[in-house]
Amino acid sequence: MKKFYSVPLARGLVWLTIGLAAGIAFVAGIRLALGLPAASNYLFTEHAWVFGGVVGTLAFLASHGVMSDWFKWWRGQETSDHHDDPAGWLKYLGPSLDHKVIGIQYTVAALILLVTGGTFALIFRTELSFEGQQFLQPGQYNTLMSLHGMIMIVSILLGIAGMMNYLVPLLIGAPDMAFPRLNAFSFWLVVPASVWLLLSMPLGGVEAGWTGYPPLSANPSIVGPQMFFLGVFVAGWSSILGALNLIATVVRMRSKGMTTFRVPIFVWAAIATSLISLTATQLIGLSFQMVMFQRLFGMGFFDPAKGGNPILFQHLFWFYSHPAVYLFILPGLGVISELLPVFVRKPLFGYKWVAMSSLGIALVGFLVWAHHMFTSGMNEYLRVPFMYSTLLVAVPTGVKFFSWVATLWKGKVDHPMSTAFLFVVGSIVVFLMGGLTGPPNATVSTNLHLHDTYWIVGHFHDTLFGGFVFPFFAALYYWFPKATGRRLDEKLGRWHFWLIFPSFVILTLGMMRIGLLGMRRRIFDYDPALGFQTWHIVLTVAAFLIAISVLIFIINLVQSVKRGESATGNLWNSRSPEWQVPSPMPAHNYETPFEVVGEPYDYGLPGSKYVEFVKK
Amino acid sequence: MEHTTDKKSALSQGVIIFIYLAILTALEFGIAIALPNVVLLLLVAVIKAGLVAYYYMHIYRLAREDAGEDRDSYAYRLATNRLGLWLFLLSDSFVFGGLLISRINLLGLERPALNQYLGLFVTAVLLISSFSMNRAETSIEHGDKKNFLFWLGVTFVLGLGFVVGVVGGEWQLAKLEGVIASRDVVGGIFYMMTGMHAFHVTTGLIFIFLVWRNGRRGYFTAEKHWGVEAAAVYWHFVDVVWLGLFLFVYWL
Numbered sequence: 001m002k003k004f005y006s007v008p009l010a011r012g013l014v015w016l017t018i019g020l021a022a023g024i025a026f027v028a029g030i031r032l033a034l035g036l037p038a039a040s041n042y043l044f045t046e047h048a049w050v051f052g053g054v055v056g057t058l059a060f061l062a063s064h065g066v067m068s069d070w071f072k073w074w075r076g077q078e079t080s081d082h083h084d085d086p087a088g089w090l091k092y093l094g095p096s097l098d099h100k101v102i103g104i105q106y107t108v109a110a111l112i113l114l115v116t117g118g119t120f121a122l123i124f125r126t127e128l129s130f131e132g133q134q135f136l137q138p139g140q141y142n143t144l145m146s147l148h149g150m151i152m153i154v155s156i157l158l159g160i161a162g163m164m165n166y167l168v169p170l171l172i173g174a175p176d177m178a179f180p181r182l183n184a185f186s187f188w189l190v191v192p193a194s195v196w197l198l199l200s201m202p203l204g205g206v207e208a209g210w211t212g213y214p215p216l217s218a219n220p221s222i223v224g225p226q227m228f229f230l231g232v233f234v235a236g237w238s239s240i241l242g243a244l245n246l247i248a249t250v251v252r253m254r255s256k257g258m259t260t261f262r263v264p265i266f267v268w269a270a271i272a273t274s275l276i277s278l279t280a281t282q283l284i285g286l287s288f289q290m291v292m293f294q295r296l297f298g299m300g301f302f303d304p305a306k307g308g309n310p311i312l313f314q315h316l317f318w319f320y321s322h323p324a325v326y327l328f329i330l331p332g333l334g335v336i337s338e339l340l341p342v343f344v345r346k347p348l349f350g351y352k353w354v355a356m357s358s359l360g361i362a363l364v365g366f367l368v369w370a371h372h373m374f375t376s377g378m379n380e381y382l383r384v385p386f387m388y389s390t391l392l393v394a395v396p397t398g399v400k401f402f403s404w405v406a407t408l409w410k411g412k413v414d415h416p417m418s419t420a421f422l423f424v425v426g427s428i429v430v431f432l433m434g435g436l437t438g439p440p441n442a443t444v445s446t447n448l449h450l451h452d453t454y455w456i457v458g459h460f461h462d463t464l465f466g467g468f469v470f471p472f473f474a475a476l477y478y479w480f481p482k483a484t485g486r487r488l489d490e491k492l493g494r495w496h497f498w499l500i501f502p503s504f505v506i507l508t509l510g511m512m513r514i515g516l517l518g519m520r521r522r523i524f525d526y527d528p529a530l531g532f533q534t535w536h537i538v539l540t541v542a543a544f545l546i547a548i549s550v551l552i553f554i555i556n557l558v559q560s561v562k563r564g565e566s567a568t569g570n571l572w573n574s575r576s577p578e579w580q581v582p583s584p585m586p587a588h589n590y591e592t593p594f595e596v597v598g599e600p601y602d603y604g605l606p607g608s609k610y611v612e613f614v615k616k
Numbered sequence: 617m618e619h620t621t622d623k624k625s626a627l628s629q630g631v632i633i634f635i636y637l638a639i640l641t642a643l644e645f646g647i648a649i650a651l652p653n654v655v656l657l658l659l660v661a662v663i664k665a666g667l668v669a670y671y672y673m674h675i676y677r678l679a680r681e682d683a684g685e686d687r688d689s690y691a692y693r694l695a696t697n698r699l700g701l702w703l704f705l706l707s708d709s710f711v712f713g714g715l716l717i718s719r720i721n722l723l724g725l726e727r728p729a730l731n732q733y734l735g736l737f738v739t740a741v742l743l744i745s746s747f748s749m750n751r752a753e754t755s756i757e758h759g760d761k762k763n764f765l766f767w768l769g770v771t772f773v774l775g776l777g778f779v780v781g782v783v784g785g786e787w788q789l790a791k792l793e794g795v796i797a798s799r800d801v802v803g804g805i806f807y808m809m810t811g812m813h814a815f816h817v818t819t820g821l822i823f824i825f826l827v828w829r830n831g832r833r834g835y836f837t838a839e840k841h842w843g844v845e846a847a848a849v850y851w852h853f854v855d856v857v858w859l860g861l862f863l864f865v866y867w868l
Contacts, residue, residue: 073843076830175687178696244703252696253687278703282710290718290808298798299808301722307801312721316714 008094009191012064016192019059023052042203046223047296049203053230057192066095066188069181081180082588095188097180100585102187103166104483106158107476109190111557113155115550116198120148122547129540131528141524142207143200143224149210150228151197153324154235156464157277158190159472160331161242164270167479168246170578171264173255173611175589178248182241189238196231200224209522211321214291214302214313226295229288236285243274243281255577255611257596261352264576264600268355269334272362276327280366284320287313311378318369325460326365326393329467330358333400333431335475336424340404341601342574343421344411348601349403360396368393371442375451383444390442397435404428419493420572423474426501431466433505434459437512452522455515458508465504473553480557481571485584486564492556499549507542510535575603575610623758630754633671634747640664641743645736648867654725661863665856672750672852678702694842701846705853708816712857715809716864722801725868729793730806731786735866738781739858742817745774746855753848759838761831768828768844771851775821782814806865813861816854823847 004010027048028038038045061067069079085091085101092105124144127136136144165183169176177183200206204222208214217225250271254263290301291313300306302313341348348354370378370386413421437459440446450456473496480488514532515521526532570579577594578585594611602608644660647653669675683695752767787807796803827847830836836844 074826074830076833076835179700182700240707244700244707247703248696248700251699252692278707279710282707283714286711286714286718293808294804297807299804300798300801301718301804301808303801306799306804307722308804309722312718315721316718319714 007090008065010093012060012188012191013195015063016056016060016195020052020056022059023055024048026055027051040223041221042223046220046226049223050226050230050292050296053192053196053199053227056195057189057234060192061185061188064095064188066181066184068095081176095184097176097184098587099165099169099177099180099183100483102183103162103164105187106162106165106190109187109194110155110158110162110472111554113151113158113194115554117148117151117155118547118550120144120151122543124148125540125543127524128526129536131533132525136524138524139205139207142209142522143205145522146206146209146212146228147197147201150206150232151194152464153210153328154190154193154197154232156328156468157235157239159468160273160328161186161239163266163331163335163472163475164246164273165242166483167475167578168249168267168270169253170482170585170589171267171576172250172253172258173577173590173594174249174253177245178252179245182245186238186242186245189234189241193231193235193238196227196234200227200231203227211317212288212291213317214294214310217291218294218302220295226292229292233285233288233292236281239277240281243277246270246274247278255594255596256614259596261355262596262598262600263355265337265348265351265354265358266331266334269330269337269358272358273327273330275359276323276362276365280320280323280327282320283316284324287316287320290316311373311376314373314376314378315370318372319366322369322372323362323365325463326361328464329431330361332427332466332468332471334358335471335478336404336427337400338576339420339424339474339478340407341603342572342576343418343424344408344413345604346407346411347599347603347605349406349409350399351599351601353399354403357396357399360399361393364389364393364396368442371447374444374447387442387444387447391439394435394439401428401432401435416494418477419488419490419497420474420477422494422497422501423470423477426497427466427470427474429466430462430470430501430504430508433508434462434464434466437462450515452520453515454511454519454521457521458511458515461504461511462508465508476557478572480560480564481567482578482583482585484561484564485566485568486560487567487571488560488564489556492552492559496549496553496556499552500546503542503545503549507539507546510539510542575600577611580611580613623754623760626754626757627751629671630747630750633667633750634743636667637664637743637747638740640667641736641739644863645732649732652727652867654868657863657867661859664859668746668852668856668859672746673849673856675702690840697842697846701849705849708853709857711812712860715805715812716860719805719809719864720868722805723868726802727867728790728795728802728806728865730795730866731789731793732866734781734786734789735862738778738786739862741774741778741781742855742858745771745778746852748774749848749851753841753844756831756836756841756844757838761834761836764836764844765828765831768824768831772821772824772828775817775824775851779814779817779821782810786810809861809865813854813858816857820847820851820854823850 005014024044028044031038031045031047038048040046072079081097083097085096085098086094091101092108096102124136124141127134127141165177201224204224206212206224206228207219208217208225212225212229250267293299294301294303300308302308302310304310337348337354367389368386370382371390374383441450441456441459477488477493514535518530519526519532568583572579581590592613592615594613596610597612598609600610602610640660640663644657647656647660678698680695683692686692748767748770752764752771755763755767790806795806797807824847827843830843
């Protein structure tokens with residue numbers, strides 16, 4: 001028991017439970033003392049659950065050890081920047097300050113949530129394969145569908161944070177992030193956030209979809225939405241603080257000679273992403289907080305009966321949530337640009353344009369949010385400007401595609417292709433499908449028809465798989481040897497790719513087809529007369545094939561950590577600094593600092609050099 | 617106005633800026649009562665925010681390049697810390713930006729029934745606390761520990777007075793005037809905006825208390841006092857936010 005308690009994660013979860021109970025008891029006690037009802041259908045009133053959640057979050061963070069250095073600062077003590085991590089895998093359960101450990105923590109947490117959210121999708125996908133009710137209640141269906149969305153979003157946030165945390169300091173030659181304690185703190189916020197998200201299920205579930213629009217999400221008969229909002233709010237803070245840290249790191253800690261246009265493309269993408277998460281995330285936090293307060297205190301922000309405006313919620317919500325999709329895909333697109341030149345042995349075409357296109361997507365992304373609201377009843381004169389701003393996003397995105405195609409042009413690729421390269425090419429194809437299906441949604445006339453159909457579901461799954469999931473897998477196959485000194489198995493990797501790629505294409509094309517024919521999204525059942533039965537069976541089979549491929553990947557991952565083929569050298573023959581030192585990376589990164597002396601992507605140019613290690 | 621480094625003129629610069637702020641606030645109040653012109657009010661508020669950001673929050677220090685090349689030196693880390701803090705403030709200002717937009721969206725240019733004189737009073741208290749914070753920071757920059765602790769204590773008391781004035785005074789008076797959180801959206805937005813700001817002031821008070829306690833133990837010196845600077849910049853930020861909220865809650 002004592003040993004169990006000494007593991008920081010376990011200790012934190014114990015205190016999270018104690019904090020939750022104490023918070024609930026406090027509010028319930030006060031309500032009893034004031035003569036107000038303290039019990040509800042879900043044991044206690046939502047005031048008690050929310051306050052318990054807040055106390056539980058603080059109790060987790062305070063007891064876990066991630067704040068212990070700050071507590072010392074508050075007492076006026078100095079602390080060292082380097083803590084000794086416990087040996088072995090235990091360090092991944094504790095408050096390590098090493099950005100590489102934190103990067104792996106993020107990545108593993110992202111995979112855990114990916115599997116959780118994927119399982120939810122499989123369950124409701126199975127329900128949908130036949131007309132009529134199969135085995136789920138409508139409320140359960142709504143909950144699984146809503147949480148699939150939000151858990152996948154949190155998973156993506158963790159996945160990009162994992163890549164950025166692990167790679168950015170290595171790529172710019174920094175010993176660590178600018179604020180290592182804040183970095184650990186950002187990660188550990190995610191644990192309570194995930195607990196609250198999942199706790200919403202037994203407390204009545206979430207019926208309003210991942211967007212949580214009031215008035216449906218303000219339905220007082222269930223407590224679930226409150227825990228859902230609280231979970232997203234806490235996860236949002238993780239994202240904000242991580243972004244702050246990353247921007248400060250890139251601005252202040254680049255190695256010598258790494259001028260603005262010699263920064264690796266992935267770092268540009270990370271900066272663009274972080275600018276969005278630093279600022280816009282506050283707006284989704286605020287909008288969710290306002291619904292929480294509407295539920296708790298009857299403040300009628302979004303309640304027309306009290307003079308409120310439900311459309312306002314949608315504006316605040318999408319001001320984050322549309323830029324957020326660019327936030328999800330930009331690091332992935334950065335991975336594609338980073339890996340392509342290595343595999344085709346050619347310079348990256350149009351480096352500066354690619355770098356600027358990331359910033360361009362991020363900035364234009366702030367001006368497009370209302371295209372989600374063409375049918376919502378907002379002022380009609382807003383439609384056309386938002387249509388044009390949305391179509392404008394295609395320009396910087398097109399720049400990226402031109403660069404990829406021109407980089408691939410006449411390149412020589414090794415045979416057989418490595419899995420990482422397969423995933424890079426796969427993401428370009430899938431993201432192209434997602435990109436091309438975008439403009440019809442942006443155009444007002446077609447949007448009015450397509451809004452809330454399965455077409456939209458197919459479209460955004462294409463963008464998110466092409467922009468995040470596939471590049472994420474590519475990055476894992478590519479940088480796994482850097483983290484472990486071993487390779488992922490290539491044979492299993494090819495199984496993974498050749499299962500997931502065709503089934504995914506069939507899945508989304510099928511979704512778009514029945515969407516065009518009138519299949520609505522987020523519904524529990526459909527009219528047999530529409531004739532979608534066969535398609536829904538095909539979609540379900542494709543979804544299960546994707547699940548099997550991910551299972552193969554996880555088996556591969558677990559096996560290769562211990563028994564993978566040893567790979568300590570420059571496996572991909574890359575010019576990037578992290579591959580010039582042996583794998584796995586030593587604890588404090590580069591023992592001798594490097595200086596940037598050339599262009600980053602001059603592959604195939606004889607005599608060109610990117611970095612030079614400074615002899616002490 | 618030039619930036620001065622010797623103690624006496626640095627302190628008197630704080631006084632002059634405070635006088636400007638006081639005059640501008642009086643002018644703003646006059647405009648708001650006599651001829652409510654939104655553009656004029658916004659202009660004055662922006663000038664005030666600019667004065668605080670430049671002279672009290674020293675935003676120009678972000679652009680300073682004198683931190684040297686040694687990444688482990690105190691000066692280099694100080695510059696990184698400053699950037700981190702300002703990024704946080706940028707992020708935080710989006711919360712208040714969202715609140716201001718919600719207020720306009722929900723209430724238009726309707727003025728809630730609030731006690732104007734109490735509003736002016738709490739604003740004055742917060743502005744004076746910004747001035748005393750500036751004096752505390754300037755004192756420690758010159759190694760004057762005694763005055764540093766004194767003015768920090770004054771800031772704490774004034775900040776506490778502000779919270780009491782808003783939560784204990786304004787909220788109770790507003791309730792009597794019919795501005796009630798659960799009645800309609802006017803009450804909702806009023807308590808949300810002032811509550812969010814009061815929450816920030818409270819965190820600032822905790823921060824000031826920790827700095828004051830560590831300062832009493834001699835933790836800060838003329839060379840190393842990032843904790844004081846961070847507390848001061850955060851406190852002035854909360855002040856700047858109030859300049860905006862004051863306009864949007866009481867006057868629009």
